[in-house]
Amino acid sequence: MPAAVPPSRTSIDPLSVGAVAVAIAAVSSSAPLIAFAAAPALAIAFWRNFLAVGVLGPVALFRRRAEFRALTRGAGRRDAGYCVLAGLALAVHFATWMPSAQLTSVAAATALVVTQPVWQGLIALGQGRRLSPLAWVGIGLAVVGAIWAVGADFGVSGRAVVGDLLAVAGGMAAAVYTALGERVRSTISTVGYTTICYGVCAAALLVVCLAGGVRLGGYDTATWLAVLGLVVGAQLLGHSMFNYALRRISATTISVLFLLEAPGAALLAWVWLGQVPRTAALPGLVLLLAGVAVVLHGEARAARRPGTTPAHPDPPPAPPEAGPDGDPRSGAAHRTG
Numbered sequence: 380m381p382a383a384v385p386p387s388r389t390s391i392d393p394l395s396v397g398a399v400a401v402a403i404a405a406v407s408s409s410a411p412l413i414a415f416a417a418a419p420a421l422a423i424a425f426w427r428n429f430l431a432v433g434v435l436g437p438v439a440l441f442r443r444r445a446e447f448r449a450l451t452r453g454a455g456r457r458d459a460g461y462c463v464l465a466g467l468a469l470a471v472h473f474a475t476w477m478p479s480a481q482l483t484s485v486a487a488a489t490a491l492v493v494t495q496p497v498w499q500g501l502i503a504l505g506q507g508r509r510l511s512p513l514a515w516v517g518i519g520l521a522v523v524g525a526i527w528a529v530g531a532d533f534g535v536s537g538r539a540v541v542g543d544l545l546a547v548a549g550g551m552a553a554a555v556y557t558a559l560g561e562r563v564r565s566t567i568s569t570v571g572y573t574t575i576c577y578g579v580c581a582a583a584l585l586v587v588c589l590a591g592g593v594r595l596g597g598y599d600t601a602t603w604l605a606v607l608g609l610v611v612g613a614q615l616l617g618h619s620m621f622n623y624a625l626r627r628i629s630a631t632t633i634s635v636l637f638l639l640e641a642p643g644a645a646l647l648a649w650v651w652l653g654q655v656p657r658t659a660a661l662p663g664l665v666l667l668l669a670g671v672a673v674v675l676h677g678e679a680r681a682a683r684r685p686g687t688t689p690a691h692p693d694p695p696p697a698p699p700e701a702g703p704d705g706d707p708r709s710g711a712a713h714r715t716g
Contacts, residue, residue: 395627399636402620407643409613410489411651413480416605419593420481421584423606424473426595428581430610432574439574446571458563462572465563466579468556474584476549483542485648486656487528490641490664491546496634496674497521498554506558513677521670527663535657569622634675638668 416423440447450459479488497518504510510518525547532539556576564572588595598606621633641664648654656664 392627395624398620398624399628399633402617402624403636403639403643405612405617405620406637406640407489407647409609409640410480410485410644411647412605412608412612413477414485414648414652414654416598416602418598418602418606419588420478421474421588421591421593422595423609424470424477425581425584425588426606427609427614428469428473428577428584430606431614432577432581434610434615435570435574435577439570443568443571443574446568450567458566459575461559461563462567462575463579465556465559465572466576467583468552468559469576470580470583470587472549472552472556473580474587475545475552479542479545479549481542482545483532483539484645484654484657484660485652486641486645486654486664487532487539487543487660488546489644490667491525491528491543492550492553493638493641493671494521494525494547494550494667495553495557496671496678498551499557500674500678502554502558509681511677511681513680514674515677517670517673517675517677519670520673521667524663524665524667524670528660528667529663531657531660531663635672638672641668 413420413423449455450462476488476492479492482488500510500514500518529540529543529547532543560572560576587593621637625633645654645656649656
């Protein structure tokens with residue numbers, strides 16, 4: 380029997396469009412839910428990952444037992460080590476970005492964390508890969524936009540500035556997380572990889588919470604519903620819908636669409652939490668998002684040009700708020716949030 384031919388990505392069906400719309404709404408709810416929840420951000424980060432492991436773990440153990448056994452011997456141990464390091468980087472991402480959503484505005488926290496492709500490109504440059512000229516232009520725009528947005532918050536409060544810097548650190552950690560995962564994602568399935576990463580991340584965050592005396596329980600019903608919303612929405616539903624859409628929509632387009640998380644989150648925070656975006660920061664945030672879009676476009680063009688070595692074999696990934704990585708066997712780009 381001939382091998383099945385994957386569906387063409389040139390014909391975008393209404394279901395794929397609907398899946399993208401649902402995924403963007405799901406990931407856009409992440410920062411507003413964090414800002415709404417009456418619980419420490421580190422505790423929310425722990426429960427978000429712990430509950431996600433509770434959902435993915437049984438599936439992984441049932442379907443991927445042989446894969447997990449292979450990670451305990453031979454070359455598999457090296458891959459397991461990268462999975463653990465990726466999980467630790469993911470813990471740093473959540474431990475910095477999630478508090479930022481409670482310290483600064485949702486609009487700023489979300490826009491600054493999606494600078495991940497910029498840091499991903501610079502990591503690739505350090506690994507000896509080339510960046511396209513267009514990518515350098517995008518990096519310049521994103522840096523100027525970030526400086527503008529953070530500078531605008533100096534006139535608001537020191538708390539907001541700290542939140543902005545934590546969001547940038549969250550984007551950097553997300554880039555490290557994906558760079559580490561890139562080394563093993565060709566051999567480990569999506570469910571196996573994300574189960575390990577979420578498990579390590581949850582364990583690391585639990586240690587930090589216990590060491591710092593962070594309260595892990597005793598929250599009101601609304602807060603627990605917000606935590607469940609994070610798990611079902613950004614952590615699971617957003618990932619699933621984006622992966623479904625990747626059957627018909629290119630990974631480059633999906634990467635750019637992920638940037639809609641920033642205005643989507645700002646709109647939700649405005650309508651639901653009454654957070655009016657700070658006027659002085661808006662030009663910087665727009666410039667920042669435009670820069671990231673240019674980086675993605677530049678890397679996609681370089682990947683299509685023969686004889687070039689782009690910084691990313693696939694378009695740079697979105698932040699982990701949007702869900703775990705896509706399965707490379709389906710042609711997806713590496714995907715975090």
